[in-house]
Amino acid sequence: MKRRRLLRWGLLMLALFMVVFAGASWVVGGRLVAPALRTVGPPPADLPVESISIESKSGARLAGWYIPADNATATVVLLHPIRGDRRAMLTRARLLHDAGYAALLVDLQAHGESPGEHITIGHLERHDAEAAVAYLRRRTPDHQVGVVGRSLGGAAAVLASPLEIDALVLESVYPTIDEAVHDRLAMRLGPLHHVLAPALLVQLSPRLGISTADLRPIDRINAAGCPVLVAAGDQDRHTTLAETERLFAQASEPKTLVIFSGAGHVDLLAHDPVLYKDQIVRFLDANLQPPP
Template sequence: MKKKKRLGLKIGIGVLVLLLAALAFAGNYLVDFAIVRKEEAKDVAPESTVTAENQAVIEANTEKIKEQTAQWLTNVRQEEAQLESEDGLQLKGDVFWTDPDSHKWLIAVHGYTGRRQDMQDVAGFYGLQGYNVLTPDMRAHGESQGKYIGMGWLDRKDVLGWIQYVIDLDDQAEIILHGISMGAATVMMTSGEELPPQVKGIVEDCGYTSVWDIFSDELSYLFHLPDFPILYAADGIAWLRAGYEFKGASALEQVKKSQVPILFIHGSEDNFVHTDMVYELYEACQSPKEILVIQGAGHGEAYKMDPNLYFDTVFTFLEKECS
């Protein structure tokens, strides 16, 4: 009888060990899939629900915007920027001097698996308004060092460093942060930190409420799995490997602490970072705020769907709330 009990106990322990090993494997796989550096842009978004008619508008506007950007780039002085992060990574960026006498500055923050060049189109619109521009590569992206993608949480401290970089260039700088997708989450997460008075406002475009929330959505539509137990395992593994937890990396909690004005922008047809998130973020924000939802636009396409409405709203907001 005792032998049978011992055998049953051993089998039970063996099964438990196997389950824990499988869970650790799955959690590690999710961390590798989601936040280990990618050498090429990774498309993890679901199939777009943007109509063919609206997609044609987006493509036509994109072509015009690219022409505007190319013209702007021929008229500015560009220089490389470099910064060391708090944890010793070498981060790279570009500075565009539209007008050396201007104290208006934009720090433009790109999205997941993107690079600093992705923000040049947005930068061009600011350049036409007299802004000098800094476009950094986020850690683990482009020419910046790093093994793990920060999803905005690690990057918020890097953005604080880039803010100081601009202030060192121009101690009278009036700085706007503008991010798209992960870049939007980054600038929102930065908003909850203690910011120098030179930071005047933030524009976030299609940012997510938290890293946990966006990964929960991805786990559901990519793998058809619930949060428990894999996302919980990955959360702990991310803390051990990358130094942050998905649940703690919350733009929603950070905007509650923001002292600077925030403009929240989203596309109505965004089925990657769901449009519902922008309303949650807007409601949570306690600083001066506005919201703009561009009808017909998918993820990251709001300024391409209706550039006039988008940038008229941006610069009207900045003039009203941030001057």
Template sequence: MKKRTKIIVACVAVAAVVTAGLFGAGLYFYQVAVVPAPKTFLSKPQKITKNNPLYPAYKWYQQVNKQRWYEVSATRHLILDADYIPAASHTQKMVLIAHGFMGNKDKMFSYAYLFHRLGYNVLLPDARGHGDSQGNYIGYGWPDRLDNVKWIKKIIAQNGQASKIVMFGTSMGGAATMMVSGVKNVPKQVKAYIEDCGYTDVYDEVAYQAKELYHLPKFPLVGIVSLINHVKNGYSFKEASALNQVKKNHRPMLFIHGAHDHFVPTRMVYPLYHATKGPKQLLIVPGKGHARSYQNQPKLYQQTVAQFLKRWVK
């Protein structure tokens, strides 16, 4: 009997140590995945020189007149910051541009230039926890979807009921764009969505990165990080699903993904494309890298976006 008791006590002790170890690992990877801070696994920002094909866009962005807009987040009452760039000529057409993971509005200068040249007013918000917006966690597009709906309503309040709005985003911003598409009662002024290299859901993306970067299995670590995130920030990684959101969408959507994307794997775009209920178009762009489709194939990118908008935004 004593021997059996000792075995039970030993097993409980081992289980406690393992549990504590897993929880400690979960807290560490929560910091890596969710807390805004410099990330060693992200590539360093590219220096924009005169020889860079993006230089004209960069120079334009540095010089163009910007207006500061503010909004309060849909939850937690955070102050969100954005730059508004009016079109060269008066128009009701507007694009809302969502940046990627650990990005900010200024890093979206090339896309702002693209849409500006197409005759659009441009709004560039910083997501919560990024840039000049308040917040101490990365929302991966999920809480941001509701923040973006508030930005959309602000656009309508500022530019009128006749506004014709397109939402565009890359990477996390692409996921946020798709997540917005499934929100109930998105204003009718939103005419189309363009997402570039967004993920299916946060759980799948974090699990993929855990394997690629740290050679760790998704079970049980990703579930633990998701649980911590749910307690701290109110949503689980599986709940934060772009795939489930696009299933509710009936508006036009253009999906763009690099052919050799190893950060958000290219395979993720296909179930997203097939899931949406609205008019849709898919562009797989030749070339390597994540969120580099515009840089890799600028003419193809511009032409595809322009033709899509011409069709769906009158």
């Protein structure tokens, strides 16, 4: 009798734990995909910025800044990381403007001033990358077009491939959502990531209507249809160097791999401006030349 009572209590405690765990996982998952909406404010005074809006198939009207450059023959789309907004790409816009490029910065759906119900880790945001490129093709049809995407922005560009662009720069981009979630949880929880990551990944379908198979940039990078540069930090724990090298291996030629020594999952331009200018700007210079 005592043994049965203990067994019942044990099963009751296990059931209670599972309910609490499921509830906590659902709350955490909701926070991870919650919109990162905010007022961006006025454009920077040191650049000739035009505020624009672009309709996207993601369902959002994207808020953005277009920055022309005198005598430019190419424009670069700058796509920000997760939970950021177009301001996160302003240092790149300044660098590229000084190098003679026009630039287009947009808030991805559910970020900044672009509406959206959920961040979808690249699934809906891929339509925003498409919309930005299409806008430029209409506005400056004679320009070459490049895309520079950081983290989420890069994943969105890859998942939208082929974008019919002339050069693609990917900074700190995850190869698969499974690895991205496991990596981030392992940083904080150690071996417990083996338990919590599946509980978060299974929420993709009920929350966003997608599966892990929809969030695999490694399966799309070979469809880019243009020269690709993959950049990452060798100390990045969000997307490890081994994962970056696997992503790069799947890209079609011509391709370039640039590793930033000592950098984690950070702004690579801020980490090493000299290397960034030498490698990334030089890559764009080489591949965004006007047609003869």
